[in-house]
Amino acid sequence: MSTDEPSVPIVCDECETETRVPLDDLADALEIHNAQKHDGEAVAEVDPAIKDRLADLVAEDLGLFDEDVTEQP
Numbered sequence: 001m002s003t004d005e006p007s008v009p010i011v012c013d014e015c016e017t018e019t020r021v022p023l024d025d026l027a028d029a030l031e032i033h034n035a036q037k038h039d040g041e042a043v044a045e046v047d048p049a050i051k052d053r054l055a056d057l058v059a060e061d062l063g064l065f066d067e068d069v070t071e072q073p
């Protein structure tokens, strides 16, 4: 069910790097990068261009738009 795992680009202004990580690893990857490279400061972030799309992906993942859950009469 999770064969089509979305990957998310993380960008870091200070390192000038972009790294793609699976959505499941996103929080860890950000935390590890910032902890190791920036003393725990939140420098690296999800690519701003992707953030809106990511919100959609996460919302879909959570089933917020799943209309099949409406009650049957």
Ligand SMILES: [Zn+2]
Pocket: 012, 013, 014, 015, 016, 033, 037, 038, 043, 044
């Ligand atoms: Zn960095």
